[in-house]
Amino acid sequence: MPGNSNRKHVVVVGAGIVGLSCAFHLHKAGHRVTVLDGLGQNRCASIGNAGVIATADNIPIGTPETLLAVPGMLLDADSPLKIRPAYLGQIFPWLLRMALASRPSRVEEISASLAALLKGALSAHKEISEAINAHTLVRPSGYLRVFETEEGFARSAGDREIMARREVPFEVMDKEAIRSFDPMLAPIFSKAIFHQQCHSIADPTKYITMLRDFLTKQGVAVIPGLVSNFEILEGRATAALTQMGPVAGDEFVIAAGAWSKNLAKQLGNNVPLDTERGYHMMLRTETGRSLRAPVLWTDRSIVMSPIAGSIRVTSSVEFAGLTAAPNFDLVKKSLPFVKQAVPEINSKPESLWLGFRPSMPDSSAVIGQSTGAPNAWLAFGHGHLGLTLGPETGRLIAGMIDGSIIPAHYRAFAPQRFAH
Template sequence: MPTAASSPKNEITIVGAGIVGLATAFHLLAEGHRVRLVERGGVAEGASFGNAGAFAFSDILPLASPGMLRKAPKWLIDPLGPLTIPPRYLPQITPWLVRFWRASLPDRYRASLTAQGGLMRFAATATQAMVAQADLAGHIRADGNLQLYESEAELAAAQPGWEARAREGIEFEHVRGERLAELQPGLSPRFVAGTFTPHWQTVSDPYHYALALFRAVMARGAGLVHGEVTGVEADSRGVRLRLADGQVLNAGRVVIAGGAWSRPLARSLGDFIPLETERGYNTTLPPGAFDLRRQLTFGGHGFVVTPLSTGIRVGGAVELGGLKAPPNFRRADAMLTKAARFLPGLRTEGGRQWMGFRPSLPDSLPVIGRSTASPAAFYAFGHGHLGLTQSAATGKLIADLVAGRRPPIPLEPFRPDRF
C-alpha cells in the first residue's frame, strides 16, 4: 500500500473516502491509475454512513424549485419541521439563500431539471455497471418506492412533478384503496393516495454497501492515508496537499470529494464554490419494528422510512445550520413521532439516532469538473441528498475527464465556475 512518504508523484489522490470518493477511486483504478485516498475520519462514516439508502434515479426534481419556495414559509415556522434555519445561522447563510432563490426561478429551474435528468439517466447505467464489476449485487433491493398523500389536493399539487418525470421516461403508478393497502399494509387511513415508483432501488445498508465498495477498491491496489487535508496547492509539477499534522503529500493530480468539507479546499485552489451543509437526522429502529415492504416517502412532512438489513430507518428533513453546531436530536424525535402516527403498530423503542452533513449547492446540482486554477485538480462534491445515487456516475465522469475523453453527458451545468 502506498504511504505518504513513498507515493509517486504521478499518483491520483482523492480527498474523501465517502461513497463518491470510493466510486471515483474504483473507476480510476479500472483504468490503470495509481490511486490514494485521504480521509479525515473513518471510511464512509460521514453522510455515506447514515443516509436513507436509496438509488433515487427518478428523483430528478431540484430542491431549488418554485414548489419549494411556496412550501418554505410554512415549514420554517416549525423549528422541528421539514425545513429549518437556526436564527443564529441566518446571517451566514443569506448569500446561499439568495442563490437558491435565483435557482428556483422558472427558467433556471427548468435548466437544472434537464441537467439532473441527464445525470440520473447516466447514473442508473453507471451504477448497474459498477455494482456488477465490484460484486455488490447482494446489497441491492428492488422493491420500489411509495410516496404518500393525505388528500387528493396534495396529490394534485404533486402532479407537475410527475408529469416532468413522465417526460423523462420514468415509470410510476398513482394508487388508492386496495392497491395502496397491498403495496404497504398497515398505513394510517389519513393517507388516501400514493404514487408507486417500481424501479426505485435501495441498498441493504448504505454503510455496508460503502464498505463493500471500499474492500473492492483496496483489493484493486488503492492506498489509504488517514488525515485531514487543510489546503491544496497546484503548480506545473502537480499538486501538494497539506495535512493538519504537518505532512505534505505530493501527487500528479487530485480529486476533491470531501463532501461537506470540500469548500475550503476548493478555496485554497482559488475557486469559490458556495457549498452549504444540510444537516439530516434519522433514527434506525431494530429489525422487525414494522412490516415495511418498501421505502415510504412522506413528502408533505419531508422524511422517508426505509427497510434496511440493519433495521428500519426513519429520517430526512433539512436543517441549514452549518458544520459546527451540536446536533438537535429533537428533530429526529419529531420525525419518529410522526412515523408512529402514520404507521400504527410501529414499535419505536430501541432506536439509534444519527445526524450527518449533506453537501448542498444552491441549484441542487453537484460540482463535477476541473478546477479553474489547475488542470491537475478535479472536483466531485455537492450532491445534496443524492450522493449515493450519483456516486458511480460521478466517478465515471471524473475518470473520463482525467483521460481527456469526451464525457457521455454535457458537463456544462456542473462546472465549478458556474456561480
C-alpha cells in the same frame, strides 16, 4: 488497464461514495490511486442516508412552489425545515441563490440536466456492486411517495408534469393499491406515486465498507489524511498537505463532501456550497418485519426506509453549519407520525445519527475541472443525490482525467458556472 501508458498517480480527497467511486474508476483505468480519508471509516454522510437510488428524482429542491412554502415552514414549529438564528446571516446568500434558481425557466433547465445525469446512475451502481460482490445489496425495491390527503396529492401536480416531460415512469396508486403493495402501512394515505424503476441499498454502511475493502485489496491506498491545503507550483497542484505530511500526486480529486468548499477555494474555485444537516433514527418493529420499499411521506417530509433489518427514519433539513451541536429532537419528534404510518414500530429508537449533506443552491453537483489548477478535479455538492450519483460521478471524473469525457459536455455541473 494495467498497461496504461498515461498512468498517473491520482490523489482522491474524500472516502465517501463519491471519492471511493472515483477511486474505483481511476484504478480500473490503470492509474495509481491514493484516497485520503479525513473523517475515518464509516463517518461519512454516505452511510446515514435512506438508501434510495433515486433515479426519478430530477426535480430541484428550489421550485416556485418551494418558495411559496418556505415562509410558512420557517414559522411552523413542526416544519421539517429549520435554520438556526445564529446561522441565518451565513446561509442567506445561499438561500438567495436558491431563490434565483427556482424561477420556472431555471427549474426546467436544472431538471433536464439532472435527468440526463440520472440516466446512468443505476448502471453505474450495478457495475460497482457486481465488481465488489455486493449485487445482493442493490434491491429492485421501487420507491413510494405517499400523500395523506387529496389536497396534498394535488400539490404534486407540478412535479408529475416535470416527470412526464422527462419520461420518468411512475404509477399513481389509490388507498387500496397502497395497502395491497405494503400491508405494513396503515390505511391513512389517500394517494401515492410509485417509482417502480428505483432501486435501493439494503445497507449503505456495508456497501461503502465492501467498496473500500475491495479497493484496498486491489492496491488502492486508503489512508488517514485530513487535507488542510495544497502545494501549488507553477499553477498546478503538486501535493495535498495533511496532518501526516504532504501527499504528492499528478492529479487531484476533491470529493470531500460538505468539507470541500475551502479546499476548492484554495484551488481557485469560488463555489457556493453549504450544508444541509440531516438526521436519522433507527427503529425496529414488534414483529421484526420491515417495509417492502422506501416510503416518502410527502406531507411531512419523512422518509421510512428498510435498512439492515430495521426501519431508518430520516426527516428534517437543518441549516446550522458543520460545527453546531446536533439537535436530535428534530428527528425524534417525527416518531408519533411514524407510528401512525407503521403501527408495528417500537417507540424507542435504536440509534440516532447526524450527517452533513453537501448542497448547492441550484441542486446540481460540482463535477469538473478546477478553475485555478488544471490538474485538480471537483466532485461534490450532490445534496440529496450523493448515494444515487456517486458511482456515475466517479465514472465521469475518471473519464475527464483520461480525456475520454469532455468536461464541456457537462457544463451544467461545471465549477465555472459560478464565475459570473
